[in-house]
Amino acid sequence: MLVHGPGALKGLPFPVGYQTSLGRATTGSAENQIRTLPDGSVDLIFTSPPFALQRGKSYGNMDQGEWVEWLASFGSEFKRVLKPNGSLVLDLGGAYQKGLPIRSLANFRLLLRFCDDHGMHLAEDFYWFNPAKLPSPIEWVNKRKIRVKDAVNHLWWLSPSTAPKADVRKVLTPYSDRMKRLLAKPDEFFSPKTRPSGHAVARGFEKDNGGSIPPNLLQFSNTESNTPYLRRCKTAHITPHPARFPEGLPDFFIRFLTDPDDLVLDPFSGSNTTGSVAEKLGRRWLAFDTMEEYVISSSLRFENDAPDEEMARFAHGLYNKRAQRSAA
Numbered sequence: 001m002l003v004h005g006p007g008a009l010k011g012l013p014f015p016v017g018y019q020t021s022l023g024r025a026t027t028g029s030a031e032n033q034i035r036t037l038p039d040g041s042v043d044l045i046f047t048s049p050p051f052a053l054q055r056g057k058s059y060g061n062m063d064q065g066e067w068v069e070w071l072a073s074f075g076s077e078f079k080r081v082l083k084p085n086g087s088l089v090l091d092l093g094g095a096y097q098k099g100l101p102i103r104s105l106a107n108f109r110l111l112l113r114f115c116d117d118h119g120m121h122l123a124e125d126f127y128w129f130n131p132a133k134l135p136s137p138i139e140w141v142n143k144r145k146i147r148v149k150d151a152v153n154h155l156w157w158l159s160p161s162t163a164p165k166a167d168v169r170k171v172l173t174p175y176s177d178r179m180k181r182l183l184a185k186p187d188e189f190f191s192p193k194t195r196p197s198g199h200a201v202a203r204g205f206e207k208d209n210g211g212s213i214p215p216n217l218l219q220f221s222n223t224e225s226n227t228p229y230l231r232r233c234k235t236a237h238i239t240p241h242p243a244r245f246p247e248g249l250p251d252f253f254i255r256f257l258t259d260p261d262d263l264v265l266d267p268f269s270g271s272n273t274t275g276s277v278a279e280k281l282g283r284r285w286l287a288f289d290t291m292e293e294y295v296i297s298s299s300l301r302f303e304n305d306a307p308d309e310e311m312a313r314f315a316h317g318l319y320n321k322r323a324q325r326s327a328a
């Protein structure tokens, strides 16, 4: 029996998940699910895999060395399903080595494995700065005061190609007030300068390109509150996913690296932030997660115009299907 959401959202009979006109979220391991995808079908894999943490999150974590091996083992499948000019963007939190004030090299080892073993290219390294991050680890930062707050994640942007599809014009940031004034009255702001070589600095900077080129340091606070997802989780008595990233992160890379109707995959989708952003941007999407409860509750990110109670009922319908299945 299919359970229908308020609009286009439909429950899938097995394995438990749901679909919209643009995408599908499925319960299952990335290892198994990715094998069902055809070669060269995905434009962007955007994902935040379970981190190599020392303190386990509720969905479980592994030792840093095992983690590198495990994630590197996805290299050939990621490359197979990507289009030749497609992109893989991995969001990776940093960590300290156990009991020591020195950093783990796991993220760098993983990057080298993808490039050396699977022929991927590092198009650019990005850094996500989360100003709202709490100081940690307590021992080195708060107690002994010998390390500063770790507030950036690595984002490795990789591709099978040396020239992945990308267009910075889709992610321009608003001009500063100073730049706006300069664009309005260039002659008042321009004072010709001569370089030590004797060459004059050419004009041309006063051209309005619609915004500034963003840097590879992206700033987003991870302080979501009172969103439809959180409100509906509360209504449905469901604990929200513990490791969500902010919508701004997938929004930036999906706009930068894909076009409408392209296919975006998040193989470790959690609360499906990636799929819901892809849906808003008119991209097709696929989401996998091993935890049924995460897949089910991620449906609450969709149909933002629908009443919260109705969406909570939809999620409960999926939970019931799950219960019936495990009872059978």
Ligand SMILES: C[S@@+](CC[C@H](N)C(=O)[O-])C[C@H]1O[C@@H](n2cnc3c(N)ncnc32)[C@H](O)[C@@H]1O
Binding pocket: 028, 029, 030, 031, 047, 048, 049, 050, 051, 059, 241, 243, 244, 245, 246, 267, 268, 269, 270, 271, 272, 273, 274, 288, 289, 290, 291, 294
């Ligand atoms: C860091 S969370 C992703 C959070 C997500 N970006 C969000 O915004 O909600 C990683 C997810 O990977 C899932 N996971 C762990 N191992 C997996 C596997 N082998 N296949 C698929 N999903 C897996 C976990 O259940 C967890 O929800």
